[in-house]
Amino acid sequence: MFKNADLLFIQSVPDNLSDAILESTATSKTPNYDHVALLEVTANNEFFVLHTLPSTGSIRETFKKFKTRQWAKIDLYRATQKIDAPLIIEQAKQLLGQVYNAGYVPSAPGYYCADFIYIAFEPTQIFHLIPMNFMDQEHKQILPFWRNHYAKLGYSVPNGELGLNPNDMTQQGTVTKIESLTP
Numbered sequence: 576m577f578k579n580a581d582l583l584f585i586q587s588v589p590d591n592l593s594d595a596i597l598e599s600t601a602t603s604k605t606p607n608y609d610h611v612a613l614l615e616v617t618a619n620n621e622f623f624v625l626h627t628l629p630s631t632g633s634i635r636e637t638f639k640k641f642k643t644r645q646w647a648k649i650d651l652y653r654a655t656q657k658i659d660a661p662l663i664i665e666q667a668k669q670l671l672g673q674v675y676n677a678g679y680v681p682s683a684p685g686y687y688c689a690d691f692i693y694i695a696f697e698p699t700q701i702f703h704l705i706p707m708n709f710m711d712q713e714h715k716q717i718l719p720f721w722r723n724h725y726a727k728l729g730y731s732v733p734n735g736e737l738g739l740n741p742n743d744m745t746q747q748g749t750v751t752k753i754e755s756l757t758p
Contacts, residue, residue: 577616578653580660582692582750583624583641584741585610586648592629595720596740599709606648608741611688612641613695614651615664625667627691633673642756649757652750658699667695678725679707680733689739701749707738 587593587609596609612626615635622638642649674685681690681704693702709721709732717732725732744750 576754577614577622577651578660579614579616580654580658580663581614581616581753582652582654582744583612583614583626583756584608584650584652584745584752585612585646588645588647591720595718595724598711599718599721606650608648608650608745610646611692611741611744613663613667613692614638615667625664625671625691625695627670627673627675627686627688629675629677632675633671633686633691635668635671648755650755651753652745653753654701655749655751656701658696658701662698663695666698667691670694678728678730678733679738680730680736681738689741689744692744693739702739702744702747704737704739705743706735707733707740709734 585608586606593609597607610626612624615623615625617623623635624638624641625633625635627633670686670691676683676685676687676690679687679690686694693704696702709717711718717734721732
């Protein structure tokens with residue numbers, strides 16, 4: 576079922592951060608995601624997940640442990656073109672142990688989830704950066720959550736700067752959904 580360098584697109588159990596991500600990045604197509612992670616399948620057929628979270632930074636954990644986290648939905652996706660999976664996994668392992676990039680700006684220290692995947696896929700890049708959106712989709716105003724979030728960080732909201740989010744990754748035509756997994 577799993578292949579090395581498959582991607583897990585996740586919808587978290589709702590909280591303020593996941594709600595703000597979905598409110599500013601959701602597309603008209605469903606489902607919508609607020610997290611993405613990389614799947615490693617070892618030679619011994621063990622499953623690991625490489626990703627980054629605000630509480631942990633960049634980590635590698637067993638799929639079993641990953642599934643115990645608070646996820647509402649986990650969907651398995653696979654690249655639609657040939658990729659160098661071992662090289663992608665090795666690149667991702669070089670990113671482990673870094674802090675979480677709460678500013679969601681690729682030039683800031685650490686990584687956020689989509690940035691982590693983008694960098695891991697650099698050897699076989701299938702994603703492209705797009706202008707980031709932190710605005711309410713309906714009213715086209717920066718969401719209060721993001722204004723407060725960036726004020727606490729001492730940054731201006733990077734609306735329009737190049738970056739990536741899980742929803743846009745699924746819309747770029749480079750991955751296809753394989754199946755939904757039970758969290």
